[in-house]
Amino acid sequence: MAADRAGWRIHGMSVEGYRHRRDGLPCQDACAHTDAGPVAVLAVADGAGSRPRSDEGSRLAVELAAEHFVRRAAAQAPSPPGEAVHALLVDAYREVTKVFLETTGASAADFATTLTVVVLAPDWLGHLSVGDGFVVLRAGSEDGERQFHLLPQPVAAGEYSNETVFLTSPDAARWVHTDCVADPGIDGVLLSTDGLAQAALSRSGGGATTPNASFVDAVFRSLDTPGPVSEAAHDNLAALLRSDRLTALNADDKTLLRAVRRTRR
Amino acid sequence: MSSEYPPTLPAEYADIEFENNAQRLPLVLCLDTSSSMAGPPIQTLNNALVEWTRELHDDVSLSYSVEVAVVTFGGQGVAAWRGPQPLAPGTPVSPFVPAHMFRPPQLAAAGVTLMTEALELSMQIVAARKAELRASGLQYYRPQICLVTDGIPTDATGHRTDAWHRLVPVLAEEQNARRFRLYAIGVGGITDFGEQVLRAFAPKFNATIQGFPFRELLQMMSASANAEQKGAGDEVFEKIFSQFKTQRPAWES
Numbered sequence: 415m416a417a418d419r420a421g422w423r424i425h426g427m428s429v430e431g432y433r434h435r436r437d438g439l440p441c442q443d444a445c446a447h448t449d450a451g452p453v454a455v456l457a458v459a460d461g462a463g464s465r466p467r468s469d470e471g472s473r474l475a476v477e478l479a480a481e482h483f484v485r486r487a488a489a490q491a492p493s494p495p496g497e498a499v500h501a502l503l504v505d506a507y508r509e510v511t512k513v514f515l516e517t518t519g520a521s522a523a524d525f526a527t528t529l530t531v532v533v534l535a536p537d538w539l540g541h542l543s544v545g546d547g548f549v550v551l552r553a554g555s556e557d558g559e560r561q562f563h564l565l566p567q568p569v570a571a572g573e574y575s576n577e578t579v580f581l582t583s584p585d586a587a588r589w590v591h592t593d594c595v596a597d598p599g600i601d602g603v604l605l606s607t608d609g610l611a612q613a614a615l616s617r618s619g620g621g622a623t624t625p626n627a628s629f630v631d632a633v634f635r636s637l638d639t640p641g642p643v644s645e646a647a648h649d650n651l652a653a654l655l656r657s658d659r660l661t662a663l664n665a666d667d668k669t670l671l672r673a674v675r676r677t678r679r
Numbered sequence: 680m681s682s683e684y685p686p687t688l689p690a691e692y693a694d695i696e697f698e699n700n701a702q703r704l705p706l707v708l709c710l711d712t713s714s715s716m717a718g719p720p721i722q723t724l725n726n727a728l729v730e731w732t733r734e735l736h737d738d739v740s741l742s743y744s745v746e747v748a749v750v751t752f753g754g755q756g757v758a759a760w761r762g763p764q765p766l767a768p769g770t771p772v773s774p775f776v777p778a779h780m781f782r783p784p785q786l787a788a789a790g791v792t793l794m795t796e797a798l799e800l801s802m803q804i805v806a807a808r809k810a811e812l813r814a815s816g817l818q819y820y821r822p823q824i825c826l827v828t829d830g831i832p833t834d835a836t837g838h839r840t841d842a843w844h845r846l847v848p849v850l851a852e853e854q855n856a857r858r859f860r861l862y863a864i865g866v867g868g869i870t871d872f873g874e875q876v877l878r879a880f881a882p883k884f885n886a887t888i889q890g891f892p893f894r895e896l897l898q899m900m901s902a903s904a905n906a907e908q909k910g911a912g913d914e915v916f917e918k919i920f921s922q923f924k925t926q927r928p929a930w931e932s
Contacts, residue, residue, distance in 0.1 A: 433905065
């Protein structure tokens with residue numbers, strides 16, 4: 415999928431991981447994006463591996479998120495940014511959850527999925543996440559090196575890396591994390607599910623988690639080329655996400671949705 | 680199984696520097712090497728370890744994630760192995776080896792059955808490994824300990840002992856707190872009393888298997904590791920285990 419509106423060039427995909435491919439199972443990740451006027455919305459979701467219909471759940475979650483977040487943000491994009499943005503994000507999230515639970519009914523838990531959303535408005539960037547998806551921003555440079563920033567993630571749900579919170583978790587609202595960033599220097603945004611956490615993030619030394627600059631720089635750079643995303647560029651990203659090198663780090667499904675500014679301000 | 684995925688990265692991504700930060704899955708093989716395992720059983724076990732190691736190396740999803748440690752109980756006592764090397768008692772070196780670098784030990788059978796002490800050592804090395812992984816900022820899955828025996832717990836002089844009773848509440852608490860999954864497998868001519876001990880150690884995941892089907896046993900551990908990576912529910916582990924328990928050759932049923 416690709417788009418070139420609202421001032422941003424947007425492109426991304428979800429690919430099935432090694433284990434799902436081997437077992438003939440569908441990709442349980444999904445991503446979507448949309449725009450309305452000057453606002454763009456990007457969403458990624460990771461369906462729970464232990465749930466039978468989580469591939470449908472992740473797809474439903476990103477579609478609902480694209481629809482509801484863009485409608486609210488385009489109708490009344492708050493300015494200046496601040497509390498009003500957090501409120502807008504939480505309200506849109508409530509709408510998404512409501513429709514999600516109405517649609518999936520009594521078997522909602524079978525559709526369990528995480529959800530990470532970014533709203534790109536002219537004066538701010540809003541981020542809402544439930545579960546272990548993550549967002550990296552490109553903004554500014556130091557000594558000629560582009561700078562990358564990992565947005566804060568919700569606190570880990572448990573000791574083990576395969577435990578997380580889902581949209582359908584009974585107390586999900588407690589675990590929803592929101593951010594509002596106002597920085598005109600942001601010219602790249604990357605959303606991903608936890609399948610890329612090892613490749614795109616660095617946890618060395620037990621200190622804070624930071625972006626793996628060589629990874630995020632490469633995937634942003636390939637989208638900086640002006641004009642529509644070529645078939646070769648699309649295939650190359652798919653080949654990267656399916657490579658043995660990434661599979662060795664994480665055999666789960668992978669999603670990468672990225673946006674770069676068409677023209678730097 | 681080898682990956683069908685393109686082995687090399689596209690040129691525009693070839694310069695990405697990856698860290699070796701795969702999510703880890705510590706796996707302890709806690710193996711009986713007492714005198715009753717001498718002869719064909721220990722040879723079967725050694726052969727199975729060699730074949731399993733090859734499969735593990737070829738499994739792209741497990742080879743950088745699973746970390747293998749071997750604990751044996753036999754001879755004069757218990758020993759932790761780092762791949763093919765037995766570690767001196769009290770050494771600060773971790774016995775865990777990434778699966779893609781693991782080489783199996785060549786085990787010999789003799790001596791007594793310090794099963795209780797071996798399980799205690801297994802729990803210690805798992806706790807220590809978790810602390811190391813946390814300190815280096817690496818994420819991990821719930822560890823697995825697989826106990827395999829054909830006997831009953833003895834003391835250092837080879838006499839049956841009740842010392843194993845002290846482990847039962849400890850293991851119950853540890854498993855309840857989800858600190859690891861424990862599989863307890865009786866093989867060969869294990870007695871009713873031996874089975875009783877395994878049931879007390881691992882109420883959910885214990886089994887008695889005819890003969891010495893170590894290949895199937897190790898494959899079950901790989902299947903369980905895969906399920907763990909997937910975030911599967913307990914029912915999946917129970918299914919994998921019950922398939923393993925019932926896969927007896929047709930001539931037995």
